[in-house]
Amino acid sequence: MDPESKTNGTAVTEFILLGLVETPGLWPVVFVVFLLAYLLTVGGNLSILAAILVETKLHTPMYFFLGNLSVLDVGCITVTVPSMLARLLSHKHTVPYGACLTQLFFFHQLAGVDCFLLTAMAYDRFLAICQPLTYSTRMSQTVQRILVAVSWALAFTNALTHTVAISTLNFCGPNVINHFYCDLPQLFQLSCSSTQLNELLLFGLGILMAGAPVILIVTSYIHVAAAVLRIRSAEGRKKAFSTCGSHLTVVGIFYGTGVFSYMRLGSVEASDKDKGIGILNTVISPMLNPLIYSLRNPDVQGALWQVLTGKRALA
Numbered sequence: 001m002d003p004e005s006k007t008n009g010t011a012v013t014e015f016i017l018l019g020l021v022e023t024p025g026l027w028p029v030v031f032v033v034f035l036l037a038y039l040l041t042v043g044g045n046l047s048i049l050a051a052i053l054v055e056t057k058l059h060t061p062m063y064f065f066l067g068n069l070s071v072l073d074v075g076c077i078t079v080t081v082p083s084m085l086a087r088l089l090s091h092k093h094t095v096p097y098g099a100c101l102t103q104l105f106f107f108h109q110l111a112g113v114d115c116f117l118l119t120a121m122a123y124d125r126f127l128a129i130c131q132p133l134t135y136s137t138r139m140s141q142t143v144q145r146i147l148v149a150v151s152w153a154l155a156f157t158n159a160l161t162h163t164v165a166i167s168t169l170n171f172c173g174p175n176v177i178n179h180f181y182c183d184l185p186q187l188f189q190l191s192c193s194s195t196q197l198n199e200l201l202l203f204g205l206g207i208l209m210a211g212a213p214v215i216l217i218v219t220s221y222i223h224v225a226a227a228v229l230r231i232r233s234a235e236g237r238k239k240a241f242s243t244c245g246s247h248l249t250v251v252g253i254f255y256g257t258g259v260f261s262y263m264r265l266g267s268v269e270a271s272d273k274d275k276g277i278g279i280l281n282t283v284i285s286p287m288l289n290p291l292i293y294s295l296r297n298p299d300v301q302g303a304l305w306q307v308l309t310g311k312r313a314l315a
Helices: 024-054 061-090 097-130 132-138 141-167 184-190 196-229 234-262 272-295 298-309
Strands: 014-017 094-096
Touching: 014 097, 024 061, 024 272, 024 298, 061 097, 061 141, 061 272, 094 097, 097 132, 097 141, 097 184, 097 196, 097 234, 141 184, 141 196, 184 196, 196 234, 234 272, 272 298
Parallel strands: none
Antiparallel strands: 014 094
16 A cells, blocks of 8 residues: 555545445345335334333333333434445445444444443343332332433443544545445454554443443343242242343344454454344344344233234233
8 A cells, every 4th residue: 555645534535335245136135125124123113112102011111121222223223224225226335434434323322322221121120020129219210211311321422432533544545345334343444544543442442332231231130040040939930031031132132243243353354244243233133122022021912912903902
């Protein structure tokens, strides 16, 4: 690379997103599949949100957090998929530099809130099962709102830090991103200036954003498991575990894909694995969440039936 070009600032004004497949013949198939996935995800999550709003039984802290999670899931898929569908329709695969950084900011903002919200949900289960006598006072509406507000504030700080940090990098050569949305690892590979500080920042903030919540979630569930095992009735144990099982499934999918996405920075070449992990993170996970939370939950199923048909489900 010409040394002069490294000091000329950001010469690249747009990036080329290759998308999921490079074969034009497959673009209509990809378009239909992802349009359906988008509609299912938005419909499913908004149905869960509507169910929580209409059913008084679901006006509890756990479902308050779940309603917020549904909003985040709609936001997360909206940040990535519609723009990909628009590029498939227009056959134009370029994205302006500013739009790329904007997408990156909102994606990390929403994913960051997800991290902390899942932690708040684990804390809620810990209080409900391990400390039921003080649960209503320790998880009051004020506490719930504070937890959500702090989640948004911390995620905003993280997303803004990464966006500002990457805006200081020079992009003066290759501009082809082998992915369907803009994200940090792919942009690091295109920079013609050193990304060492950015990678350290990603690693350091990743420990705070993901490592600390995972430790808190695991600690909460160790206490929950110990408390549940002390319940004498099999029915009581089953009910306690069923409320935790859905949450743990979502946590596993979310953090599993996150670790693969951001902790493999030593791998220089972008691969189809990155796209697969991206689909899991931005499409499959938000689409599965309504199903996971309603599958074994009669209260949610009843409320969903009421939302979809206008009739209250028979007890």
